[in-house]
Amino acid sequence: MASSPTVTIGQLAALTGVNLETIRYYERIALMPEPARTAAGYRAYEDEHRQRLSMIRRARELGFSIDDVRALIGLGEPKPCAEVEPIAAAHLATVRAKIADLRRLETLLGAAVRGCRTGTSQTCPVIEVLGGDPASA
């Protein structure tokens, strides 16, 4: 009973902010269900598709992998907390690990770049960070 029961792929892309080609890609990898088609073969999306795609988009923005997304929002009904929580917790752990890694990098790079600017070293401090092992024996 809505004024616009179905939308085209381009409209869905505009509604959700997901690239049109990406939507087709999601269908190809069975992350999005195949929508009904018009007589001419155009995809006709319902509001359920829009909801699902929005969820996928947010999950991707949160850094979940495609496989994680598949596990989080199965092909049908919403998953129970007991299934969702371990995936989210694992992902959170990898996010934290990445943060820790990046902070190490930040420290090292920051020091090297500062060394460049103060310019007291003979060789470039950035290069020095890379070449800490000139000879083997």
Place this chain on the structure above:
Amino acid sequence: MASSPTVTIGQLAALTGVNLETIRYYERIALMPEPARTAAGYRAYEDEHRQRLSMIRRARELGFSIDDVRALIGLGEPKPCAEVEPIAAAHLATVRAKIADLRRLETLLGAAVRGCRTGTSQTCPVIEVLGGDPASA
């Protein structure tokens, strides 16, 4: 006048901790120079190769792209600070941006996962984070 003037690709891999196939890949994309060959066609690496590959490895560990690495350690002599510093500074900026992004994720995911564990909500808090927009109009 060293006892082992050249090493095979497998030995170089062991020395540097870089995967053997990755070394060949670096040669293919001209990041590593083509080494001399034995009569049988085996690659024969000198210590210079080992040094260069170690530098590449450290640069990659610091998150520099292959193109950045190419710019940092050209095919010949070490680059001057003036060339190196902008690349390192730009990379540092992207590292900081990634950290900021990941911290946002950490906050959101952390709150959701905690919500799961305290379990007061009807629907899973993780799913709630994903589905904040049930209907369009």
Place this chain on the structure above:
DNA sequence: CTTGACCCTGTAGCTGCTACGGGGCGCAGG
């Protein structure tokens, strides 16, 4: 002389898209 560990080449696969190329459809204007 055989066995096994190494080496060679080239190509296909991975993730998650994105961008073609070469065609159909739908609707508005002339």
Place this chain on the structure above:
DNA sequence: CCTGCGCCCCGTAGCAGCTACAGGGTCAAG
């Protein structure tokens, strides 16, 4: 009715940065 524009269709190739084959050759020990 026809044209033209914008959208849609499909399939495939490309991006980074490896990694993993398949199907061979080589070398040194036993």
